[in-house]
Amino acid sequence: MIPRVRFAPSPTGYLHVGGARTALFNWLYARRAGGVFVLRIEDTDAERSSDAMVEGILDGLRWLGLAWDEGPKIGGEHGPYFQSQRFDRHRDVAARLVAERLAYYCYCTPEELSAKRAAAEQTTGGWKYDRTCCALTDREIASREEARMARAIRFRVPEGTTRFDDLVHGPIEFDHANIEDFVILRSDGLPTYQLSVVSDDVDMKITHVVRGDDHISNTPKQILIYRAMGAALPQFAHVPLILGPDKKRLSKRHGATSVMEYARGGYLPEAMTNFLALLGWSPGGDRELLTRDELVAAFALEGISGGNAVFNPEKLDWFNQQHLMRLAPDELALRVKPSFEAAGQWRDEFLGDRRAWFFSVLDLFRPRAKRLDDFAAQSRFFFVDTLEYDAAAVEKHLRATDMDEHLVALDAAFASLDTFDPVSIEAALRSVADARGVKAGSLIHAMRVAVTGKTVSPGLFDVLSLLGRARVRQRLAEARRVGATSAS
RNA sequence: GUCCCCAUCGUCCAGAGGCCCAGGACGUGGCCCUUUCAAGGCCAAAACACGGGUUCGAAUCCCGUUGGGGACGCCA
Numbered sequence: 183m184i185p186r187v188r189f190a191p192s193p194t195g196y197l198h199v200g201g202a203r204t205a206l207f208n209w210l211y212a213r214r215a216g217g218v219f220v221l222r223i224e225d226t227d228a229e230r231s232s233d234a235m236v237e238g239i240l241d242g243l244r245w246l247g248l249a250w251d252e253g254p255k256i257g258g259e260h261g262p263y264f265q266s267q268r269f270d271r272h273r274d275v276a277a278r279l280v281a282e283r284l285a286y287y288c289y290c291t292p293e294e295l296s297a298k299r300a301a302a303e304q305t306t307g308g309w310k311y312d313r314t315c316c317a318l319t320d321r322e323i324a325s326r327e328e329a330r331m332a333r334a335i336r337f338r339v340p341e342g343t344t345r346f347d348d349l350v351h352g353p354i355e356f357d358h359a360n361i362e363d364f365v366i367l368r369s370d371g372l373p374t375y376q377l378s379v380v381s382d383d384v385d386m387k388i389t390h391v392v393r394g395d396d397h398i399s400n401t402p403k404q405i406l407i408y409r410a411m412g413a414a415l416p417q418f419a420h421v422p423l424i425l426g427p428d429k430k431r432l433s434k435r436h437g438a439t440s441v442m443e444y445a446r447g448g449y450l451p452e453a454m455t456n457f458l459a460l461l462g463w464s465p466g467g468d469r470e471l472l473t474r475d476e477l478v479a480a481f482a483l484e485g486i487s488g489g490n491a492v493f494n495p496e497k498l499d500w501f502n503q504q505h506l507m508r509l510a511p512d513e514l515a516l517r518v519k520p521s522f523e524a525a526g527q528w529r530d531e532f533l534g535d536r537r538a539w540f541f542s543v544l545d546l547f548r549p550r551a552k553r554l555d556d557f558a559a560q561s562r563f564f565f566v567d568t569l570e571y572d573a574a575a576v577e578k579h580l581r582a583t584d585m586d587e588h589l590v591a592l593d594a595a596f597a598s599l600d601t602f603d604p605v606s607i608e609a610a611l612r613s614v615a616d617a618r619g620v621k622a623g624s625l626i627h628a629m630r631v632a633v634t635g636k637t638v639s640p641g642l643f644d645v646l647s648l649l650g651r652a653r654v655r656q657r658l659a660e661a662r663r664v665g666a667t668s669a670s
Numbered sequence: 671g672u673c674c675c676c677a678u679c680g681u682c683c684a685g686a687g688g689c690c691c692a693g694g695a696c697g698u699g700g701c702c703c704u705u706u707c708a709a710g711g712c713c714a715a716a717a718c719a720c721g722g723g724u725u726c727g728a729a730u731c732c733c734g735u736u737g738g739g740g741a742c743g744c745c746a
Contacts, residue, residue, distance in 0.1 A: 190746090191746095192745085192746045194745085194746075224746065226745085226746070227745060227746065229745090230745075230746085288744085290744095291744095292743090292744065295743090295744085296743090299743090303671080308671050308672045308673090308742080309671095309742090310672090310742090332744095334744050335744095336744095348675095351674095351675065351676090354674070354675080355674095356673075356674075357673080359673095360672065360673050360674090360742085361673090361742090362742085364743090364744095365743080365744045366744095367744085368744040369744060370744080372744085374743090374744065374745080374746085375745070375746045376746095378746090379746085394740095395674095395675065395676090395739085395740065395741095396739095396740055396741070397740095397741090397746095398674060398675065398740075398741075399673070399674055399675090399740075399741040399742070400741080400746095420675085422675085422676080422739090423739075423740075425738095425739075427681085429738065429739075430739085431739080431740085457682095460682065460683070460695090461682065461683095462682085462683090463683090464682090464683050464684065466683095466684070466685095467684065467693095467694085468683085468684065468693075468694040468695075469694090470682090470683080470694075470695055470696090471695095487676090487682095487683075488675070488676055488677090489675085489676045489677065489738095489739090490675090490676070490738080490739055490740085491681090491682065491683090492680095492681055492682075493681095493682095494681050494682060494696065494697085496681085496696060496697055497681075497682065497695075497696040497697080498696095499696090500695085500696055500697090501696090503708095503709085507709080547708090548708095548709085549708055549709035549710085550707065550708045550709075551708090552708095560707095608705095611705095622705075623705055623706095624705095625705090626705040626706080627705070627706070629705090630705075630706065636706090636707095637706060637707085638706055638707045638708090639705095639706070639707075640706095640707080640708085641704095641705075641706090642705060642706080643705085
């Protein structure tokens, strides 16, 4: 039997990092086990669901590279994949359970229930449905039906206990005494979550239910439904939640929680998945930096730890940086392109004739970039005609004693070089420094300001070489003017 | 209030009775490299929540306490 897993988000918000990790675990499991990854949209709550949210979630999954084998857009044998299109089936199941006396009609109104609940909370503190309608005789039911009273359907919870072996937590047991007769079909005829998940998971032949820890307490209710339906149980794996730095469940007030915010923020999906995968799971040993294929190869539900995990943005940054450094050149170029375009620094020849040069420039910034857009920002001086000079830098390095003469000497030295490569340039600069009795450092700093406008850049000789002799000499001349003007 | 889950450095993990006076990573501090900033290398500080058992031996097993989280809806 091939494993079938599913990710079943409700489109009441964008894909957040917690949901993303749940999706990732499902996807990893499917890929690892040669199974099928199903995407099902749980839009039972029409009030809070919207098409925009559905698209948002799909975008998030696509960005992460978590392609689904069955689901929205692509369909599949077990569709439809929108829960709202499966209500008839849910109603059938509910009706069947009523017919089999495994569920019953409940005519209690929401008002009555909340009053009872409020009263109970005053005294005992806890409340469980009192089974008023469970005790109704056939005659009483018939008269209520005749009166067309609104009624919901409740599941008749039998006495006993339910236990299951959770793949991450091990055996978990619940006493039915703590489970009330829960509603499976609302009085408006729509199913509740408990019914629709089970019904759909059964129909979609889901073999492994991998979802958040917060569903543990729903599991016994759902198992009861599986049994009542006469369906085989899937395996359950409840993965721990992701918490904010304050140890509270991650939410908007913790900052970015939508995965698309990270996409826009210059993060690599491979870094995100690597980071998310290791939040609560470990391949064992000390391995941390893993490619997507390595994650798939190493993944096992059993390796997921039981405790909640705190989201650590600094570590995400580190993963991003590491993956940035390992990205293939053409891949990097492609990913960086949008931000170069946005900065007005893009030219198609960077993927054509100037490809080698462009890749070299990018390589200079790899160890310095944390996000994708850092490349465009930090390398800007390579792509503009007129530099913006940092005033303090100009003051400190360009207006140092005798610097103008030193620059003239450097220009001459550069002009006479056979090849304008880093090694030759460095040798030339150092010999000028020697000859003029100044420290090479002072010339290096001055040159850096001259060609980049700033005090911070990649290694100067690499920068000069890639800038090319003509532009370097041009900027040298410009720098001398800048150094001269308003020099006090 | 009831039920459930969890408990190793600040954070994420390793550890499945002796290999552990506990290992890796992020972060932090220092040093090295060095033309700046990074990256990289080296070093350091930093944890088995507590109390009982079981055992020749416990971070690892059991019980309790405490702490944290989650669930208790005609939401999902």
